[in-house]
Amino acid sequence: MADKRMDPAGIVISVAVTMVAVVVIMPLAQIALSALAVTPDRWVDLLDDRIPHLLRNTLSLVVAVTFLSLFWGTLLAWLAHRTDVPGAGTWRWLLALPLAFPPYVGALAYISIFGPRGMLVEQFAFSPPDIYSFGGAVLILTAFTYPYVFLIVGSALRRGGAELEEAAMMTGARPLKILFGITLPLLRPALLAGGLLVSLYVLGDFGVVSLLRYPTFTSAIYFQLEGFDPGSAAVLSLVLVMLTMSVLGIKRLAGPRNGRYSSRRSRPDTRRHYLGGLRIPAMVTVLLSAVATTGIVLSVLIHWTIRGLASGVDPRLGTYLANSLMLGVIAASLTMLFSIPVAHQSIRATSLSSRITAGLCYAGYSIPGVIIGLGTLATFIGVVSPLYGTAVPMIAALFIRFLPQNLEASGASLERVSPDLEEAGRVGGATRGQVLRKITIPLMKPGVLAGGALVFVSSIKELPASLILRPAGFDTLAVRVWMEAAEGFYELAAPAALLIVGISLVFLRLSVEDF
Amino acid sequence: MNYNLKNVVLAALVVIVALSVGACSSSDDEIVVYSARREGFVRPVLESFEKETGIRVRLLTGGEALVNRIVSEGDDVKADVFLANDTGAMEFLRENELLAANDSARVASVDERYRAPDGSWVGISARTRVFMYNRDLISSDEMPTRIEDLADPRWANSFAVARGGNSSTVTHVAVLRSVWGDERTADWLSAINSNSGAVLDGHTAIRHAVGSGEFAFGLVNNYYYHLQSREPANNNVGVIYPDGQPGEMGAFVNAAGAALLRDAPNHDAAVGLIDYLLAPEQVQAFTELSRETPLDPSIPVVPEADPIDSYATMEIPLTGVGEAWRDARDLISESGLDLGLDN
Numbered sequence: 045m046a047d048k049r050m051d052p053a054g055i056v057i058s059v060a061v062t063m064v065a066v067v068v069i070m071p072l073a074q075i076a077l078s079a080l081a082v083t084p085d086r087w088v089d090l091l092d093d094r095i096p097h098l099l100r101n102t103l104s105l106v107v108a109v110t111f112l113s114l115f116w117g118t119l120l121a122w123l124a125h126r127t128d129v130p131g132a133g134t135w136r137w138l139l140a141l142p143l144a145f146p147p148y149v150g151a152l153a154y155i156s157i158f159g160p161r162g163m164l165v166e167q168f169a170f171s172p173p174d175i176y177s178f179g180g181a182v183l184i185l186t187a188f189t190y191p192y193v194f195l196i197v198g199s200a201l202r203r204g205g206a207e208l209e210e211a212a213m214m215t216g217a218r219p220l221k222i223l224f225g226i227t228l229p230l231l232r233p234a235l236l237a238g239g240l241l242v243s244l245y246v247l248g249d250f251g252v253v254s255l256l257r258y259p260t261f262t263s264a265i266y267f268q269l270e271g272f273d274p275g276s277a278a279v280l281s282l283v284l285v286m287l288t289m290s291v292l293g294i295k296r297l298a299g300p301r302n303g304r305y306s307s308r309r310s311r312p313d314t315r316r317h318y319l320g321g322l323r324i325p326a327m328v329t330v331l332l333s334a335v336a337t338t339g340i341v342l343s344v345l346i347h348w349t350i351r352g353l354a355s356g357v358d359p360r361l362g363t364y365l366a367n368s369l370m371l372g373v374i375a376a377s378l379t380m381l382f383s384i385p386v387a388h389q390s391i392r393a394t395s396l397s398s399r400i401t402a403g404l405c406y407a408g409y410s411i412p413g414v415i416i417g418l419g420t421l422a423t424f425i426g427v428v429s430p431l432y433g434t435a436v437p438m439i440a441a442l443f444i445r446f447l448p449q450n451l452e453a454s455g456a457s458l459e460r461v462s463p464d465l466e467e468a469g470r471v472g473g474a475t476r477g478q479v480l481r482k483i484t485i486p487l488m489k490p491g492v493l494a495g496g497a498l499v500f501v502s503s504i505k506e507l508p509a510s511l512i513l514r515p516a517g518f519d520t521l522a523v524r525v526w527m528e529a530a531e532g533f534y535e536l537a538a539p540a541a542l543l544i545v546g547i548s549l550v551f552l553r554l555s556v557e558d559f
Numbered sequence: 560m561n562y563n564l565k566n567v568v569l570a571a572l573v574v575i576v577a578l579s580v581g582a583c584s585s586s587d588d589e590i591v592v593y594s595a596r597r598e599g600f601v602r603p604v605l606e607s608f609e610k611e612t613g614i615r616v617r618l619l620t621g622g623e624a625l626v627n628r629i630v631s632e633g634d635d636v637k638a639d640v641f642l643a644n645d646t647g648a649m650e651f652l653r654e655n656e657l658l659a660a661n662d663s664a665r666v667a668s669v670d671e672r673y674r675a676p677d678g679s680w681v682g683i684s685a686r687t688r689v690f691m692y693n694r695d696l697i698s699s700d701e702m703p704t705r706i707e708d709l710a711d712p713r714w715a716n717s718f719a720v721a722r723g724g725n726s727s728t729v730t731h732v733a734v735l736r737s738v739w740g741d742e743r744t745a746d747w748l749s750a751i752n753s754n755s756g757a758v759l760d761g762h763t764a765i766r767h768a769v770g771s772g773e774f775a776f777g778l779v780n781n782y783y784y785h786l787q788s789r790e791p792a793n794n795n796v797g798v799i800y801p802d803g804q805p806g807e808m809g810a811f812v813n814a815a816g817a818a819l820l821r822d823a824p825n826h827d828a829a830v831g832l833i834d835y836l837l838a839p840e841q842v843q844a845f846t847e848l849s850r851e852t853p854l855d856p857s858i859p860v861v862p863e864a865d866p867i868d869s870y871a872t873m874e875i876p877l878t879g880v881g882e883a884w885r886d887a888r889d890l891i892s893e894s895g896l897d898l899g900l901d902n
Binding site: 160161257266267269270273274421422425429432433511514515516517527531533 | 626
């Protein structure tokens with residue numbers, strides 16, 4: 045084997061990966077530094093007063109939404125994949141649709157119906173229970189995060205297990221015993237993966253909790269800034285990061301390492317349970333679920349958009365759209381470019397230090413957007429100020445936040461490329477650079493592109509970092525939706541929200557295989 | 560594929576560079592405004608400024624959090640003008656030496672209680688702290704007349720106040736401290752905390768609660784009373800401007816206004832914009848949207864409002880209120896009134 049140190053391709057890769065790692069870590073370091081600069085008194089105040097309260101609020105929300113999503117997502121997945129519920133094929137994609145709605149759009153739709161000055165009160169003089177509550181936040185977050193569970197569990201169900209259940213049934217096992225003895229243990233990796241996605245989402249959610257005025261860490265961090273108290277915001281951020289890390293730790297302890305739940309698929313398992321008399325109740329369940337999520341949100345958005353159009357289109361909508369699209373394209377391109385070296389190094393590198401450097405690039409996956417936003421702001425003001433005041437900090441934050449999405453996709457396609465193939469190229473006399481260009485990168489292409497599409501959609505939907513980082517005169521669709529919804533101007537929020545939903549529907553259709 | 564990807568990325572990099580260059584070249588015909596005010600109020604006057612002067616305005620609407628952003632930007636402030644809801648915020652910036660003196664004659668013509676001594680910030684519209692009451696539940700004769708009365712057990716559970724973290728509340732408390740001193744203010748705060756029927760999230764919630772008869776009265780800014788009296792229903796509300804008797808301190812007038820930022824990239828245009836905002840026809844148009852009262856009594860008020868010279872107002876200037884801000888927050892928090900900062 046040739047000496048790696050002399051290999052230009054190897055140098056390019058490690059330089060690129062190191063650069064990415066620095067870009068990802070800088071904002072986090074900034075937050076940590078400003079948290080450590082806070083006086084001990086302030087720390088004690090926060091630990092005594094705010095933090096226990098926020099911990100209770102945040103953790104109870106995470107636990108409730110995670111379990112409810114697991115239950116609801118699994119039930120729906122089982123109905124759609126394992127039973128003869130009418131229209132099972134349609135439900136399989138219809139029930140995944142809420143994935144295309146940013147949860148804050150869901151919150152806006154629900155507030156405009158069930159809120160204290162919503163349609164129910166105004167039109168029908170009916171006062172529903174307070175939506176600005178723990179229960180309101182749980183239901184709305186569940187309605188728009190259960191699809192993670194639905195998709196992952198659905199694909200696990202399709203991969204098999206039905207024959208075991210049948211065998212158990214024939215030997216006379218009771219249904220509950222089958223459920224707890226066979227079905228759920230088989231689904232354990234999928235449930236863990238889905239539960240992890242949901243809990244990380246809820247920990248980092250800013251849009252829903254801020255619109256519903258349910259105080260958690262993210263909204264407290266954001267609103268702390270209104271108290272002119274950035275030090276406390278940094279302290280709260282640090283605590284939230286630790287909280288996120290412990291969720292990841294729990295997942296580590298509980299689950300198998302690196303299980304892959306959707307990439308490899310053997311023959312699809314098409315056996316069905318016959319529901320008999322339960323077919324209709326099952327049908328009603330899935331129907332209600334689709335109506336309560338996709339149905340309500342789309343009708344509300346269309347209703348407000350039509351009302352808004354009656355008084356004229358906001359001439360700035362085009363600018364917001366252009367800004368969002370441009371950010372999405374740039375963020376997606378950058379992640380496509382850099383996910384190649386990072387994925388390569390994290391999968392192929394042999395030395396521990398290279399693996400760690402590459403591993404650092406994944407950090408944005410679990411860091412809430414509010415924190416990435418604040419850290420990036422501090423980095424650009426303090427360290428690279430010439431670029432501050434432009435859209436570049438926003439692009440950096442989107443890159444940090446969503447690079448891991450691309451890495452997941454690119455990494456999966458790289459793992460399907462056998463190292464023997466690359467070795468063969470080297471034996472045949474090609475340099476490492478040539479092997480990369482002719483063999484590895486072309487084979488990674490589908491993953492890189494799919495990852496790019498995902499990053500594009502996520503960037504268009506991204507709220508908290510964009511809100512914190514946008515320069516004057518550069519609002520995005522997501523920022524406008526949140527601002528108008530927070531003020532109760534639904535007819536201004538709805539057209540922008542519809543555009544976001546439309547864009548993500550188109551791209552999810554392209555990039556999620558289960559759609 | 561290789562080339563495809565490369566082209567896309569190269570194009571993206573070109574756009575980034577173009578963006579940065581574009582955004583850095585702040586020219587004389589462009590001005591950046593950070594605004595904590597509701598965008599719908601601000602937009603029309605900025606647009607007419609653009610039309611009349613040919614200067615393009617880039618607006619960032621971002622709530623009170625923008626104060627923190629200006630502080631973080633420090634020496635590298637990207638904005639020329641800051642539009643604030645609240646004097647406390649502007650004075651806080653001045654005390655942190657983030658504002659520039661403004662010797663415009665128009666600013667100097669404003670009542671000196673409502674501008675910084677160096678003209679660096681200036682009030683435009685008044686947000687007077689008042690009692691709004693429900694006429695079906697209580698008559699104006701029965702109403703309390705002094706801010707201090709809120710601590711009287713007689714009014715237990717009959718009124719609503721906003722959470723302690725609300726910026727109008729904080730500024731009000733900061734000013735009361737300078738009149739009453741710490742101890743008396745703290746006692747008053749704790750008494751309110753146990754006395755009030757509810758500590759609500761914001762003043763909008765208060766006006767709806769008073770309008771619908773949930774509470775007899777509430778402590779709000781005057782324009783919430785104006786808004787409630789324009790509602791199609793639940794609009795039978797009245798207003799008391801507190802502490803108006805001879806020898807009493809007068810109603811507290813908080814001013815929303817404009818501040819000139821220290822390193823304003825486009826200083827002259829910024830001064831021009833502030834003058835423009837103070838022009839009587841602009842103030843009138845602006846207050847028609849915001850339902851506030853012009854600080855200049857010669858400018859006509861919206862029909863439901865009382866002009867500012869028709870009631871007694873506090874004599875003390877608003878300078879110094881920024882310093883008192885942070886402490887006021889601590890005082891509020893110690894008194895037990897829910898800061899509600901998380902919301």
